[in-house]
Every structure is written in C-alpha cells, then in structure tokens.
Amino acid sequence: MPLKLTKKKAELSGDVLVDDAETLFHWLAAHAGGTVVFDRLTHMHTAVLQALAARPGRLKALPDDPFLADCLRQLTSQKQEN
Amino acid sequence: MNPLLQQFITDANDILERMGQSLLALEKRPDDEAVIDELFRAVHTLKGNSGLFDIPIFTRVVHAAEDLLDKVRDKALAIDNDLTDELLDSMDFIQRMVEMVEASGRIPEDFTDEADRRIERLKALLPEDLTGETEAEEEWTERVLPPENLAWLARLSDADRAAASEAAGRGALTALRYVPEPECFFKGEDPLLLLRNLPGRTGFVLELLEPYGGAEDTDIYRCNIGIHAVSSAPIAELRDYFRYVPEQVALYPLTAEALETGELPVFTAVNSPQTVPDAVGEAAPRPAAAWYFDPHREPLAAEIVATQRRLLDLPASADQWDGRLQAIGNTLAALFAAHGGPEAVEELKETIAACRREESFLPLAFLLETRLGSEEEQASPAEADVATATATTANGTAPSDPPDGARPADDGIGDGLRGAADSADRASRVLKVPQEKVDRLMDLIGEMVVAKNALPYLASKAEEVYGSRELAREIKAQFAVINRIAEDMQDGIMQVRMLPMSSVFQRFPRLVRDVARQLGKKVRLVLEGEDAEADKHIVESLGDPLIHILRNSLDHGLETPDVRVAAGKPEEGRILVRASQEGDRVLIEIEDDGKGIDPAVIKRKAFEKGLIDEARLESISDTEAIQLVFAPGFSTAETVSSLSGRGVGMDVVKTSLEKIGGQVRLTSERGRGTRIVLTLPLSVAVSNVLMVRMNGQRYGVPMDMVVETVRVPRSEIHVIKDRRVAVLRGRIVPLFGADELLSLPEPPIANGEGEYAVLVARVDGATVGLIVDGFAQTTDVILKPLEGPLAALAGFAGSALLGDGSVLLVLDLKELMHAA
Numbered sequence: 001m002p003l004k005l006t007k008k009k010a011e012l013s014g015d016v017l018v019d020d021a022e023t024l025f026h027w028l029a030a031h032a033g034g035t036v037v038f039d040r041l042t043h044m045h046t047a048v049l050q051a052l053a054a055r056p057g058r059l060k061a062l063p064d065d066p067f068l069a070d071c072l073r074q075l076t077s078q079k080q081e082n
Numbered sequence: 083m084n085p086l087l088q089q090f091i092t093d094a095n096d097i098l099e100r101m102g103q104s105l106l107a108l109e110k111r112p113d114d115e116a117v118i119d120e121l122f123r124a125v126h127t128l129k130g131n132s133g134l135f136d137i138p139i140f141t142r143v144v145h146a147a148e149d150l151l152d153k154v155r156d157k158a159l160a161i162d163n164d165l166t167d168e169l170l171d172s173m174d175f176i177q178r179m180v181e182m183v184e185a186s187g188r189i190p191e192d193f194t195d196e197a198d199r200r201i202e203r204l205k206a207l208l209p210e211d212l213t214g215e216t217e218a219e220e221e222w223t224e225r226v227l228p229p230e231n232l233a234w235l236a237r238l239s240d241a242d243r244a245a246a247s248e249a250a251g252r253g254a255l256t257a258l259r260y261v262p263e264p265e266c267f268f269k270g271e272d273p274l275l276l277l278r279n280l281p282g283r284t285g286f287v288l289e290l291l292e293p294y295g296g297a298e299d300t301d302i303y304r305c306n307i308g309i310h311a312v313s314s315a316p317i318a319e320l321r322d323y324f325r326y327v328p329e330q331v332a333l334y335p336l337t338a339e340a341l342e343t344g345e346l347p348v349f350t351a352v353n354s355p356q357t358v359p360d361a362v363g364e365a366a367p368r369p370a371a372a373w374y375f376d377p378h379r380e381p382l383a384a385e386i387v388a389t390q391r392r393l394l395d396l397p398a399s400a401d402q403w404d405g406r407l408q409a410i411g412n413t414l415a416a417l418f419a420a421h422g423g424p425e426a427v428e429e430l431k432e433t434i435a436a437c438r439r440e441e442s443f444l445p446l447a448f449l450l451e452t453r454l455g456s457e458e459e460q461a462s463p464a465e466a467d468v469a470t471a472t473a474t475t476a477n478g479t480a481p482s483d484p485p486d487g488a489r490p491a492d493d494g495i496g497d498g499l500r501g502a503a504d505s506a507d508r509a510s511r512v513l514k515v516p517q518e519k520v521d522r523l524m525d526l527i528g529e530m531v532v533a534k535n536a537l538p539y540l541a542s543k544a545e546e547v548y549g550s551r552e553l554a555r556e557i558k559a560q561f562a563v564i565n566r567i568a569e570d571m572q573d574g575i576m577q578v579r580m581l582p583m584s585s586v587f588q589r590f591p592r593l594v595r596d597v598a599r600q601l602g603k604k605v606r607l608v609l610e611g612e613d614a615e616a617d618k619h620i621v622e623s624l625g626d627p628l629i630h631i632l633r634n635s636l637d638h639g640l641e642t643p644d645v646r647v648a649a650g651k652p653e654e655g656r657i658l659v660r661a662s663q664e665g666d667r668v669l670i671e672i673e674d675d676g677k678g679i680d681p682a683v684i685k686r687k688a689f690e691k692g693l694i695d696e697a698r699l700e701s702i703s704d705t706e707a708i709q710l711v712f713a714p715g716f717s718t719a720e721t722v723s724s725l726s727g728r729g730v731g732m733d734v735v736k737t738s739l740e741k742i743g744g745q746v747r748l749t750s751e752r753g754r755g756t757r758i759v760l761t762l763p764l765s766v767a768v769s770n771v772l773m774v775r776m777n778g779q780r781y782g783v784p785m786d787m788v789v790e791t792v793r794v795p796r797s798e799i800h801v802i803k804d805r806r807v808a809v810l811r812g813r814i815v816p817l818f819g820a821d822e823l824l825s826l827p828e829p830p831i832a833n834g835e836g837e838y839a840v841l842v843a844r845v846d847g848a849t850v851g852l853i854v855d856g857f858a859q860t861t862d863v864i865l866k867p868l869e870g871p872l873a874a875l876a877g878f879a880g881s882a883l884l885g886d887g888s889v890l891l892v893l894d895l896k897e898l899m900h901a902a
C-alpha cells in the first residue's frame with residue numbers, strides 16, 4: 001500500500017498514484033493534526049503533490065528522494081529538517 | 083509489426099490515395115459538396131486512426147490539414163490551385179511519414195521541423211478573420227510562451243544554479259516553461275514524472291498557478307502547477323521529449339551570462355500577451371518610457387509594434403530564427419526611421435546585434451516593452467483589436483464556436499475505432515493478404531505443376547522397366563486428373579495476382595497536373611480501360627516506364643497554349659492513356675495531340691551523336707528514323723530539363739519493358755501527335771518454351787521469339803564474309819551456330835540427309851536463324867532467374883525445372899545475338 005492512513009499519520013511509500021491524491025486530500029482536511037511521513041517514497045503523482053501543497057505545513061520531514069524533496073520544499077515552504 | 087499498426091498503414095495508404103483523387107476532382111469542380119465531404123471524412127478518419135499510435139507529429143499535420151478542409155466545407159475558404167498544391171504537398175509529406183512508420187515503426191526526429199513548418203503554412207492559408215478562432219478551437223489551452231522575465235532563475239537553489247552554470251560552460255542550456263493543461267491528469271499525464279525524467283535536467287522551479295485557499299471544494303485533480311526548468315539536453319531532444327504536449331511547453335535558450343549575473347533583462351509583464359499567470363513575476367521598475375510615437379495618434383504604428391512583439395514570443399525553429407529576427411528588425415527599422423529618427427534606428431541596430439550575440443529575442447522584446455511602452459489598457463481602436471485577439475487565444479475559446487468547434491478531445495480515438503470497425507467489415511468481404519503469401523502459394527503450385535509432369539515418366543518406366551502396361555495406364559489416368567486440378571490451381575493463383583491497370587493509372591492525374599502546371603501547359607488527361615487486368619508484376623513494372631512516357635509527352639510533345647492556338651488546335655492539350663486486352667497480351671496506348679516527332683530532327687540528332695552513319699542517314703526512312711528515339715544515348719531535348727531528358731531517355735523505357743516480355747511501338751505524325759503502343763504479356767509466371775538439343779543438352783527458347791523451325795540442307799547454307807546465311811522464304815537470314823553462341827565444343831550435327839535443324843527466331847525486329855542439333859517438344863515452365871554467382875552469366879533468361887527433375891536453361895537470344 002503506497003498510502004497508509006491512521007488517525008494521526010499518513011504514510012506515503014513507493015509510487016503514490018493519482019488515485020490516492022483525493023483520499024490523501026480528504027484525510028488532510030479531516031485530520032487537522034495529522035502529519036505526513038514518507039517511507040522509501042519513489043514517486044508521487046503531480047496530483048498528490050498538489051494535495052500536499054494545498055494543505056501545507058503537515059510534513060514531518062522531506063522524503064529521501066532528492067527530486068521529490070525539492071518539489072515539496074518549493075511548494076510547501078517546508079524547510080529540510082535534517 | 084503489430085497488426086493494428088499494419089492495418090493503420092494499409093488504411094492510411096488507401097485514404098491518402100482517395101484524398102489525392104478527391105483533391106484533383108475538387109480542383110475541377112470546386113463546389114462539389116459530396117467530394118468535399120468525402121475529403122473531410124477521409125482526413126478526419128486518418129487523424130482519428132493516427133491517434134491510436136505513438137506518432138503525435140503525424141496527428142498534428144493531419145489535424146492542420148483537417149482544419150483547412152473544415153473551412154472549405156464551411157465555405158469560409160475556396161479551393162484554388164494554391165490551396166490544392168499545399169494540400170497535395172502535405173499529403174506527400176504525410177505519405178512519407180507513413181512510409182517511415184512502415185519501415186521503422188516510428189517517425190524520425192528530423193521530420194519534426196518540417197512538420198512544424200508545414201503546419202504553419204497550412205495555418206497561414208486559413209481565412210484571416212478565423213485564424214484566431216481556429217487556434218483556440220484546436221488547442222485546449224493557448225500555446226505556452228516563454229516567460230517575459232527570468233525572475234524564476236532567482237528561485238533556483240544555489241546548488242542547482244551552480245550546476246547550471248557549470249553545464250552552461252560545457253554547452254548551450256535550454257530553459258523551458260511547462261504549464262500543463264488543467265485537465266491533463268485525466269489524460270494520464272503526470273507532469274511531475276515528465277519533469278523528473280527530463281533529459282539533462284539541471285534545475286527546476288515549481289509554482290502553484292493559483293494559490294490554494296484552503297477551501298473544501300479545492301479540486302485536486304485540476305493541474306495547478308507551472309514549471310520552469312533548465313536543461314543541458316539539445317533542444318531537439320527536448321522537443322521530442324515533450325512531443326505529446328508541444329503546445330504546453332515553451333523552450334528557449336538560456337545564456338550563460340543570464341545565469342551568471344542574475345542581472346536579467348526584466349520586462350514589465352503588464353500588457354504583454356503573456357498568458358501564463360506568473361505568481362513569481364516581480365514587476366521590476368520600468369524605465370521611464372521614452373516614447374517614439376504616441377500610440378493614440380499612430381494606431382497603425384502601435385499595431386505594427388504590437389505585432390512584432392507578439393512575433394517575438396512565437397517559438398522559432400533554429401533555421402527560422404535568424405530570418406525572423408531579420409524580418410522583425412527590418413520592419414521596426416522602417417517604422418523607427420519614420421517615427422523615431424536616427425537615434426531610435428541606432429538603438430534598434432544595437433539591440434538586434436545583442437539578440438544575435440545572445441541568440442535570444444529577449445533584448446529586442448525588452449526594447450519594445452520599455453522604449454515603446456504602452457498603455458494598451460486604454461488603447462486605440464486598432465490596439466483594442468489586437469488585445470481582443472490575444473484575449474481570444476488566452477481564453478481558449480472563440481467568441482463564436484462553430485458547431486464542431488468544441489469537439490471532445492477523445493473524438494479522434496472514437497473515430498479510430500469506428501474506422502477500424504469499418505475496415506473489419508470490409509475485411510470480411512475482401513481479404514488483404516501480404517504478397518509473400520500469394521507468392522509462396524504460387525511457388526508451391528509451380529512446383530506442383532512440375533512434379534505432376536514426373537508422372538508420365540513414371541508411367542513409361544512402369545511399362546518399359548517393370549513391364550506392367552496396366553499400371554502405366556492407371557498412372558496416366560491419375561495424371562490426367564492431377565493435371566487438370568493443377569492447371570486450375572495455376573489459373574486460380576494467376577487470377578489472385580491480377581491487378582487492374584487503375585493501380586498504376588491513378589498516379590497519373592496528379593503527375594500530369596503537377597508537370598503541366600510547372601510547364602505552363604494546359605492538359606486534359608483521359609484514362610480508359612483502367613479495369614483491364616494483368617499480373618501484379620507486370621502492372622507494377624509498368625509504372626515507371628509509363629510515367630517516363632507521359633513526362634516526355636508533356637515536356638516534348640504538347641505545346642504551350644499560345645503555340646497550340648496559333649497552330650489552330652484547341653488550347654488544351656490531350657493525352658490519352660488506354661489499356662485493353664488482346665488475347666494473352668495487354669495493350670497500352672499513350673496518345674497525345676502535340677507537335678509530334680520530326681524525323682528530320684531525329685535523323686540529324688542521331689547522326690550528330692554517332693548513332694547512325696552517313697550512309698544510313700541518307701537511306702533511313704522516316705518511320706525507321708522515329709524509332710531511333712529508343713536508341714541508347716538518345717535524347718532530343720535541347721536543354722536538359724528537370725522533367726525529362728536527363729539522359730535516360732526512351733531506351734530505358736524500352737529495355738525495362740522488354741525485361742518483362744513487353745514490346746514498344748511508336749508512331750508519330752508531325753503536327754498531329756505521337757502514339758506509343760506497349761504490348762505486354764498478361765502474366766509472367768508461366769512461360770511456354772521450345773526445347774532444343776545441343777551437344778546432348780537441352781536448352782529452352784521462349785516460344786514468343788520463335789518464328790518457325792526448319793531443316794536447311796547443308797548446300798543451301800552460304801558463307802558471306804565469315805557469316806553463314808540462308809535464304810528462307812525469299813529473304814536472307816543470318817545463321818548462328820549454337821556452338822559459337824554458347825562456346826560449345828562440338829558443332830551442330832546434321833541429320834542423315836545432311837540437313838541442319840534451324841530455329842528461326844525474331845530478335846529485335848530482325849529474323850535470325852539458330853543452328854541446333856535437333857528439336858524436342860514445347861513445354862510450360864516456371865522460369866526462375868539465375869541467382870547468386872550464376873546471375874552474372876550472360877545469355878540466359880533463367881532456369882526451369884522439368885518434370886523428370888532435370889534443369890532446363892532458357893536462352894536469352896537477344897543477349898546472345900548482341901554478344902555474337
């Protein structure tokens with residue numbers, strides 16, 4: 001499962017596909033305190049990136065993948081923490 | 083190749099052929115709506131079909147042609163010669179792409195530039211007031227333009243900047259602006275993936291086109307991202323990379339200077355036709371506008387400037403770039419000279435030089451923006467028009483959409499499927515079989531024919547060796563049955579290979595039209611007997627010779643309209659091509675009512691070229707003289723033109739026809755026209771040969787060359803100057819010994835009465851005799867050309883297998899005689 005949702009955490013791993021964007025977006029809206037973590041994320045669809053950009057400030061850390069990290073940094077104004 | 087693609091290629095060829103015919107028909111009857119509809123449907127189907135494959139360039143060119151035809155259908159555009167020329171030309175281009183796809187499964191990159199140029203040209207033919215509308219109609223989003231400023235570079239991370247600078251040191255950098263269309267996710271696109279895999283990516287900047295407000299109804303599936311990126315890959319590779327979304331990407335060169343300094347020419351983005359909302363665009367302080375003229379008082383000048391400014395934004399391919407800069411420069415120079423004075427012209431010159439240095443339009447765009455500034459918001463009427471036009475493009479919708487303007491994007495695919503379904507229907511009635519399969523079947527049947535011929539040998543063996551007359555009779559009875567079936571099969575496969583003449587003839591209307599236009603002649607081409615059929619091989623080999631003959635008729639035969647009128651002929655020349663069947667031969671006549679061939683000219687030319695000597699020059703008759711055009715190395719054209727007379731001439735026509743067993747006859751009447759008659763066998767597969775014996779070997783001679791077989795007593799063979807001759811039926815016939823021709827060790831043997839067996843044959847119109855040992859029966863053989871190392875052997879037309887398993891060499895008497 002590329003997208004695992006619990007009450008407090010949304011975990012993205014592997015290839016997150018376009019279909020997951022909406023689920024993630026609704027989860028972000030419904031769980032105001034929930035955070036997003038990445039585990040060996042290889043790619044996410046543009047729509048997923050948009051979902052994260054639409055609800056900024058929820059990332060615990062940037063993904064390891066430098067490209068995705070760069071994308072997220074630019075769109076969510078998230079600073080690299082490590 | 084996958085069967086669907088195969089089907090597409092077959093269909094595309096059919097469609098292109100139909101389109102060619104329709105276009106020519108349309109030129110004659112421009113108002114024929116049925117033809118226009120047919121043409122439009124054909125193009126539309128082609129576009130739809132192509133959408134199923136990975137050939138976006140193809141689809142775009144066809145689309146441009148479709149737009150044009152759409153206007154013709156709506157009567158917004160009239161068909162004229164130029165339009166037809168352009169469309170025919172585009173069809174040729176499309177045809178070339180089809181061939182490429184067929185050969186390699188893809189369209190090479192070097193087609194892209196020509197495709198773009200062609201699309202531009204087709205678009206230029208659209209009625210002017212509709213251009214904007216059409217653009218909007220065909221592209222969901224407006225074409226993305228390079229950004230007005232390079233402010234985004236500042237947002238590159240330092241590491242990326244450094245990487246880019248380093249890359250710039252190694253070679254040219256390309257910047258790109260990619261604004262995916264909002265609906266792109268629904269087409270399976272993932273812009274992020276495209277960016278991730280961007281060749282030569284050295285840095286990128288992402289931005290949200292519209293900030294997310296946090297509203298619950300935010301549509302996450304509407305693409306809201308704009309991308310700036312820098313790449314070190316060649317621009318051609320990038321263009322290819324973005325081939326699916328060409329209108330959503332703008333590529334432009336990025337100079338090292340711009341990268342280094344960060345001191346970039348910053349433009350005001352206030353009223354430019356910039357259509358991409360630039361969230362980053364920090365409006366730099368605009369230098370105080372130094373007006374060269376007042377746009378309110380000089381609306382025309384303002385419009386010219388605005389147009390040039392827009393031209394600068396349009397993407398230009400490398401080979402157009404310089405020309406465009408030159409053109410814009412010239413226009414502005416003239417305008418500045420009139421309104422600005424020498425100072426302005428000087429500044430312009432410098433700016434253009436800067437453009438050249440930086441290989442970018444930016445400096446000039448900068449000049450236009452700052453020095454000529456604008457208050458187009460409250461612009462003069464002329465400028466308001468320009469603004470409207472821009473707005474139209476920007477909105478992506480035209481003010482008045484034509485009925486089919488808002489075609490759903492997947493319509494093309496739907497059509498493709500429909501088209502495929504149509505052809506599936508057709509396939510149930512007509513089989514399209516690859517030629518190799520038919521050829522293989524024919525080969526097998528050929529072998530069968532040969533194999534069955536072994537049965538009579540078996541029968542006689544049964545009788546003579548095993549003494550069983552009964553068995554021999556039964557074998558013979560069976561042979562009769564198999565023989566009948568084999569002959570029917572042979573007949574059947576021949577029918578399959580039969581093609582109507584129309585498959586060659588259909589190329590002619592286009593050819594005649596193009597050549598006639600080029601030569602400024604008026605020609606009516608009449609085709610008759612297109613239904614006459616002949617073997618595929620024959621019909622296909624006819625194409626080039628016929629085209630050559632037609633070109634000759636057009637170039638040398640028919641006169642220009644004024645000459646024709648002066649000669650009392652109708653202005654329009656006439657060329658008749660007629661095919662008909664005569665026994666087992668097919669006849670093709672090509673007749674023109676041009677100036678005919680002047681025997682005197684031919685004689686003189688032939689003499690000058692050393693084809694005939696002085697004595698022959700005196701004695702040759704007019705009819706014979708005309709035949710000299712078939713002599714190798716003869717070309718009557720005073721000057722070598724691009725059409726005919728490039729040294730190949732009619733001799734090539736003659737030899738290529740003779741290769742397939744054909745003959746050419748030419749008659750001409752001065753001032754009245756020329757008539758060429760080609761006779762060809764209906765089929766080449768089975769040849770009837772007469773077997774002759776020489777030195778204990780059997781050889782075959784094609785029956786169509788044989789005149790008669792006679793026995794000539796030794797006493798009647800005379801020797802004139804080392805040549806043996808005999809008088810046969812009142813004429814002197816030269817005799818050749820088979821031993822001389824074939825370098826056989828033994829001379830021919832006479833029979834008991836001292837008579838020689840002489841095969842009288844007709845070679846090149848002359849009657850010759852061939853002295854052999856004796857004659858055997860005639861037989862039908864499948865003639866196979868000699869292959870491999872044997873192919874170089876002169877004097878043999880090929881080999882054939884006989885029923886007893888032995889090989890028969892078939893002589894090529896013509897070659898043998900020429901060697902003698």
